[in-house]
Amino acid sequence: MRHLKNKKQGMAVVIVLTLATAILILGTAFLKTIRNQGGRNTIELGAIQADLLAEGITQIAMLKFKEIPGPLYYAYVAKVQGQTDEPLKEYHKDQVLAGEFKTPFSANFQTTYQLLPSKMYDDMNIKISVVVKVTRPDGVDYERNIERTVSGVRRPAF
Amino acid sequence: MRLSSARKSNGVTLLEIMIALLIMTSAMIPVASLMGYGGRATSKDARRIVAIQTLDKTLRQLLNEPFTEIPVGNSIKKTFNKVELGTIKTQAGYDYDVELSSRYxxxxxxxxxxxxxxxxxxxxxxxxxxxxxxxxxxxxxxxxLELIVKVSWKEQQTRTVDVSAMTYRANYHRRDG
Structure with missing residues (x-):
């Protein structure tokens, strides 16, 4: 009987130690969650950087199409007809439309023109797709694909 | 004598209670400080979210401004048209420095x-x-034009933090008379 009583003595310390350990484990988990969430709440900077960059590259792509629409038209037709795809590749080669940079953040991008049903020297309709991938310093990637459809109608000279 | 001996051995002693309280207190102190840490982290996140929203809004306004009216230079802090630059105080009470760097x-x-x-x-x-x-x-x-906007603010009143993004603006009307 005395042996049993001796065993009961000190139980409060054991219970409190167990509880304290459980609280500390929960606290550590809480701390880890907060640290991992840092800067990732609701709005992702990388996604916005990718989106804005894609908008800007789309503007450059539209400028090129506005300045030199004819070569795109014939290059696309030549490719679709199975004649040659070199001129279309050449049209997509520009560094401002397909390239990469490291500052102020790391990103790479690719632009694609697609000809929609069009009639040269009458009306031209194209779809511009810009794919941007922004890489955060910790290696997380954000990809954005922006598509714009442009319709061009030939204006009479007079 | 028998009663006194039974009381001594039964239940929880004052010493046990004191040790238990001491252990519990030392476990609760870091937990309480964690609560404060959580609150500070939430405020920090809120400041960052407002900064990113400001960055997004500024660049989208720049994309809609007439090409010829966008100033060219480094660290421009002067507001023009609808684009708000310089020191901005938000409704939440945070201060941000917004600057534009643009080049052809x-x-x-x-x-x-x-x-x-x-x-x-x-x-x-x-x-x-x-x-x-x-x-x-x-x-x-x-x-x-290459447009880079940087939004910076102070964390813990001393450390400056910033977020930046870039875009391009093309002049579609260069041939227009």
């Missing part, structure tokens, strides 16, 4: 291959490889 990508070059439409063999519906002229480039000056 000049010349911007576009490569292409023209088609020799005057060749007798040329068919508009099926241009052949031989119908295309060698590679050419079109160089345009002062037609594309």
């Amino acid at each position: 990508i000049s010349p911007v070059t576009f490569s292409y291959q023209t088609v020799r439409v005057n060749l007798p063999s040329f068919k508009p519906d099926a241009p052949k490889a031989s119908d295309f002229a060698p590679k050419e480039t079109l160089s345009l000056t002062n037609c594309v």
